Amino acid sequence: MIRYYMPTEIFRGEGSLKQAGDRLAQLGNKALIVTGRRSARVSGALPDLLEVLKKLDIDHYHFDSIEENPELSVVQEGAGLFRVNRCDFVIGIGGGSPIDAAKAISVIAANDLEQRACYQPDQITRAYPIVAIPTTAGTGTEATPYSVISDRKLKKKAGFGNPLMFPTLSFCDPVYTLSLPERVTIDTAIDALSHLLEGLYSRKRCDLLFPLIYDGIKTIINYLEPAVKNPDNLRYRDKLLTASLYGGLVIAQSSTTLQHSIGYPLTTHYGLSHGKANGVVMRFIMELFRPAVDNELQRLFQHVGLEREEFYIWLDRWLTDPDLQLPEDFITSATEEILGSRNMAQNPLQVSGEEIKKILRKL
Numbered sequence: 422m423i424r425y426y427m428p429t430e431i432f433r434g435e436g437s438l439k440q441a442g443d444r445l446a447q448l449g450n451k452a453l454i455v456t457g458r459r460s461a462r463v464s465g466a467l468p469d470l471l472e473v474l475k476k477l478d479i480d481h482y483h484f485d486s487i488e489e490n491p492e493l494s495v496v497q498e499g500a501g502l503f504r505v506n507r508c509d510f511v512i513g514i515g516g517g518s519p520i521d522a523a524k525a526i527s528v529i530a531a532n533d534l535e536q537r538a539c540y541q542p543d544q545i546t547r548a549y550p551i552v553a554i555p556t557t558a559g560t561g562t563e564a565t566p567y568s569v570i571s572d573r574k575l576k577k578k579a580g581f582g583n584p585l586m587f588p589t590l591s592f593c594d595p596v597y598t599l600s601l602p603e604r605v606t607i608d609t610a611i612d613a614l615s616h617l618l619e620g621l622y623s624r625k626r627c628d629l630l631f632p633l634i635y636d637g638i639k640t641i642i643n644y645l646e647p648a649v650k651n652p653d654n655l656r657y658r659d660k661l662l663t664a665s666l667y668g669g670l671v672i673a674q675s676s677t678t679l680q681h682s683i684g685y686p687l688t689t690h691y692g693l694s695h696g697k698a699n700g701v702v703m704r705f706i707m708e709l710f711r712p713a714v715d716n717e718l719q720r721l722f723q724h725v726g727l728e729r730e731e732f733y734i735w736l737d738r739w740l741t742d743p744d745l746q747l748p749e750d751f752i753t754s755a756t757e758e759i760l761g762s763r764n765m766a767q768n769p770l771q772v773s774g775e776e777i778k779k780i781l782r783k784l
C-alpha cells in the first residue's frame with residue numbers, strides 16, 4: 422500500500438508571491454520573518470514580501486541572523502523573539518538554512534521546547550503556520566516536513582521531522598534564484614539530485630513519484646550546465662527550481678537515507694557545503710545500493726539516456742573534489758554517528774559500519 426500526504430499549498434512561477442500573497446492574511450496579524458544576512462534582500466524576495474505584508478496590513482519582526490547550517494542556539498533565540506513579539510506565524514526566506522530555521526522556530530515556540538528536545542519527534546504536538554520562500558534550487562524544504570539543525574557544542578548536525586512542519590504555503594519563484602553564485606547553483610543542484618535518487622533507494626519509495634524522480638534527474642542533467650553558463654536565464658533557473666521542488670515532494674514521502682547521513686559529519690567537521698557533501702559520496706552510495714535497486718536504476722538511466730559510467734563522468738565535472746584523506750579517528754567517530762542516524766532505517770539493504778568506513782576512506 423502507498424500513502425501520499427502533502428498538505429502544503431504551493432504557488433509556483435514568476436510573480437507568484439505578489440499574485441497569491443493575499444493567502445497570508447489567513448495566517449494572522451503578525452509574522453516573524455526569518456532570513457540570512459544578505460540573500461533574502463539581494464534575491465528580491467524580501468522586498469516583494471514586505472510589499473505584500475504592507476498591503477495586507479500584516480505586522481512583522483525580522484530576524485536575520487541565520488547562517489549556513491543553522492545552529493540550535495540561534496533558532497532558540499528566534500523562538501524567543503517569536504514569543505516576545507507575539508507573532509502568529511513564521512516566514513522563512515532563503516536557502517534551506519533560513520527555511521529550516523523557520524520550521525524549527527515554529528515548533529520550538531509552539532511546544533516550549535528547550536535544549537535538544539526538538540530532535541525528539543514525540544515532543545512536537547503543535548506548530549505555528551510556516552511559510553517558505555526558497556531562493557536556492559536544492560533542498561526542496563518548501564515541500565518537506567523536515568528541518569536540519571546543527572548543534573555546534575556537540576559538533577553534530579541532524580534532521581527532525583513531523584507532519585506539522587510541512588509549510589502551510591510555499592511560494593516558488595525562479596526570479597529569486599537568479600542572483601545565486603555559481604558554486605551555490607552547482608552544490609544545491611547536486612543536493613536536489615541526491616533527494617531524487619533517494620526516492621529510488623528508500624525502503625519507503627513511493628512509485629507514484631517515479632515519474633517526478635526520473636524527470637527531475639533528467640532535468641538537472643540537462644539544465645545544470647546551461648544554467649551555470651547563462652545564470653540570468655530564467656527558463657533554466659525555473660527548470661532547476663522545479664527539479665528541486667520535485668526532490669522535496671519525493672523525500673517528503675520517502676525520507677532520506679545513508680546518502681544524506683554520511684554527508685552531515687563532512688559538513689560539520691570539514692566545512693563541505695551540504696550539496697557537495699552529498700556529491701562526493703554519490704557514486705559510492707549508488708554502487709553500494711545497486712544490488713537492491715538495480716532495476717530502478719536501469720530504468721532511470723534509460724530515461725535519462727546515459728550509461729551509469731557516463732553519469733559518473735557528468736557528476737565528476739561538478740565536484741572539484743577535495744582530497745580529504747580523512748584520519749582514522751574521524752572515520753571511526755563519524756561512522757558511529759552515521760549508524761545512529763534515523764535516515765539509516767530507509768536504506769534499501771543492510772549497511773555495515775565497515776562499508777561506511779570503506780567509503781569514507783576513499784575521500
Ligand code: NAP
Binds near residue numbers: 461463516517600
Ligand atoms: P543555504 O545554507 O541556505 O545558503 C547557502 C548560501 O547561499 C548562503 O550564503 C546564502 O546567503 C546564499 N544564498 C541563498 N540564496 C541566494 C540567492 N538567491 N542569491 C545569492 N545568494 C544566495 O543553502 P541551501 O543549500 O539551500 O541549504 C542547505 C541547508 O538545508 C543545510 O543545512 C541542509 O542540511 C538543509 N536541507 C534541508 C532539507 C529539508 O528537507 N529540510 C533538505 C536538504 C537540505 P545568506 O546567508 O545571505 O542567506
Ligand code: FE
Binds near residue numbers: 560612615616681695
Ligand atoms: Fe539535502
